[in-house]
Amino acid sequence: MQINRRDFVKLTGVSLGLGLGLANASLSAFARATKPPIGRVVIIGGGYAGATAAKYLRLWSLGAIEVIVVEAHQQFVSCPLSNLVLGGSKSINDLTFGYDALKANHGIQWVHDTVTAVDPDAKKITMLRGDLSYDRLIVAPGVDFIYDDLPMLASAEAQQQIPHAWKAGWQTVNLRKQLEAMPEGGVFVMNVPKAPYRCPPGPYERVCQVASYLKAHKPRSKIIVLDANAEIISKKGLFIKAWANLYPGIVDYRPDSTVTNVDVATKTVTTDFDKVSADVLNIIPPQQAGKIAKIANLTEKDYPWCEANFLTYESKLVKNVHVLGDSVAAGLPKSAHMATNQAKVCANAIVQLMAGLAPDSAPVFANTCYSFVTDKTAMHVANVYRYDAAKKIMISAEGGGVSSAPSDKEGEYAASWAQNIWTDVLT
Amino acid sequence: MKKIITMIGLATLLITSVARATEVFVLSANPSHIHVLAASCATCHGTNGNGVDQTKPLAGIGKTDFLTKMLAFKSGERKATVMHRHAKGLNAQEIEGLAAYFSAQIPRQPSALPSQVLNKNHAN
Structure with missing residues (x-):
């Protein structure tokens, strides 16, 4: 089935006019929207990267670029702050949002569907309901898990027993319930996958949140951390201090411990050196670029991430296809703030290119990432990144670094960071 | 024919x-280098410097006020929790560009995005 624009609008019921008829529509926006677009960008994925790219493409093109997002989920659930659901200071409903404001405020067309194929020669994608053509495609699928070495965890049934909870949602809620049901004196076992993975400090923040719950409710319990890496890979000194000072006797951290086998029924984990039994088991599998990136041939054999041009985020392998967020092989932290930065550089580049101009040759952006060590105390890692024209990569500028110590003030900043990034991305 | x-x-x-x-x-008012950099600040300070919650709003800030504070963060003369990390990573031209950009934005008071109850059928 080939969908032309008119059919498409009928099909989705979300026409530009309908979107603009809602809140925040201005006359000038309406005037712009009535002109024919200068190009169409289709975005696969409505996470931090995809939703940001959609909004800023519309804003910076003054509505002249038609934007269609294809997203499989009806709601946006934030991974940032989701560890606090395990600690108990947040509920999953505090982190769940709709897309309606974003769609209506910016006249973004939205399709709730799954993409099954990309044809870069014909410049079209195939969804379950049919085809959609594009001038430029943005692929922002986040991460997928690699189950090659842990096939016993690939099924939904196994994940009910042993959740990853590394994409915020029901698995997060499930893991919290298991923690609540764990007996006093029990053992919570979790792993850290081999880097790179989504959110470098995330697993260590999770250790803090679980430990915080145990300290308050089950103080004779402990948490064993099996890290596939040789050491804590983000905010190392700060986490070591936090565990020693705040959670003495609760956190048992073991580096160089790759999970090689899991017995789902008994919740027993095997590493090269160890065999550990858990009352509650949380396995975060190793990660790769989202499935559609593979389908679209944006990855090369034996390398699971997508190489991109950091001035435009156009794939190095496929023309007119851009890739954003955690799927990108950027050598930088796979964080939500970074995903939105890449999306903004990409959106600006596409606007410039569609207007027949050269994209910014020296992009600069900042990354701020907070981790909560208790329910209200947090610490940061923050850096400015600058494009290096000789190396053709984004490199860390001077002045970056981490907090000297976690504080309640940074906890307030972190909460504010979350409110602002959600509002920036989704309204 | x-x-x-x-x-x-x-x-x-x-x-x-x-x-x-x-x-x-022509309608894109700002040189793209600065407006993309300014958009990076939105994660804490809101779209176009109009933040929600308690972070300092930047939209409509006095040019001199912005410059003075950022340069003081950069030199270390003014103590900061996080901002010194960003100020130190930017050059004087960028700080000046950001001052011009944010001072030209219209201050608004956006409300934070309301959250929702997670649907039963949500995957993950």
Whole structure:
């Protein structure tokens, strides 16, 4: 089935006019929207990267670029702050949002569907309901898990027993319930996958949140951390201090411990050196670029991430296809703030290119990432990144670094960071 | 003949799209390098410097006020929790560009995005 624009609008019921008829529509926006677009960008994925790219493409093109997002989920659930659901200071409903404001405020067309194929020669994608053509495609699928070495965890049934909870949602809620049901004196076992993975400090923040719950409710319990890496890979000194000072006797951290086998029924984990039994088991599998990136041939054999041009985020392998967020092989932290930065550089580049101009040759952006060590105390890692024209990569500028110590003030900043990034991305 | 008509068609299309493109460029008020950098600040300070919650709003800030504070963060003269990390990573030209950008934004008071109850059928 080939969908032309008119059919498409009928099909989705979300026409530009309908979107603009809602809140925040201005006359000038309406005037712009009535002109024919200068190009169409289709975005696969409505996470931090995809939703940001959609909004800023519309804003910076003054509505002249038609934007269609294809997203499989009806709601946006934030991974940032989701560890606090395990600690108990947040509920999953505090982190769940709709897309309606974003769609209506910016006249973004939205399709709730799954993409099954990309044809870069014909410049079209195939969804379950049919085809959609594009001038430029943005692929922002986040991460997928690699189950090659842990096939016993690939099924939904196994994940009910042993959740990853590394994409915020029901698995997060499930893991919290298991923690609540764990007996006093029990053992919570979790792993850290081999880097790179989504959110470098995330697993260590999770250790803090679980430990915080145990300290308050089950103080004779402990948490064993099996890290596939040789050491804590983000905010190392700060986490070591936090565990020693705040959670003495609760956190048992073991580096160089790759999970090689899991017995789902008994919740027993095997590493090269160890065999550990858990009352509650949380396995975060190793990660790769989202499935559609593979389908679209944006990855090369034996390398699971997508190489991109950091001035435009156009794939190095496929023309007119851009890739954003955690799927990108950027050598930088796979964080939500970074995903939105890449999306903004990409959106600006596409606007410039569609207007027949050269994209910014020296992009600069900042990354701020907070981790909560208790329910209200947090610490940061923050850096400015600058494009290096000789190396053709984004490199860390001077002045970056981490907090000297976690504080309640940074906890307030972190909460504010979350409110602002959600509002920036989704309204 | 057919070829000529096609060529005329293409030429018209080209002229139309160039005209449209130029308009887009002209309407984009800020040089793109600075507005993309400024958008990076939105994660804490809100879209166009109009934040929600308690972070300092930047939209409509006095140019001198912005410059003075950022340069003091950069030199270390003014103590900061996080901002010194960002100020130190930017050059004087960028700080000046950001001052001009944020001072030109219209202050608004956006409300934070309300959260929702997670649907039963949500995957993950």
